[in-house]
Amino acid sequence: xxxxxxxxxxxxxxxxxxxxxTLGLKPSALVxxxxxxxxxxxxxICA
Numbered sequence: 295x296x297x298x299x300x301x302x303x304x305x306x307x308x309x310x311x312x313x314x315x316t317l318g319l320k321p322s323a324l325v326x327x328x329x330x331x332x333x334x335x336x337x338x339i340c341a
Contacts, residue, residue, distance in 0.1 A: 313337040 316333045 309337045 313334060316337065
């Protein structure tokens with residue numbers, strides 16, 4: 295396995311961990327969509 299593949303797997307794992315952590319964010323009364331919406335989009339695209 296090449297160094298690039300290992301780096302890609304590490305980034306994928308980090309993105310998935312952060313994605314799961316966004317599921318636990320509490321909804322905000324000031325933001326109608328919720329604070330975890332945009333991070334989930336970004337992390338979902340990265341993963």
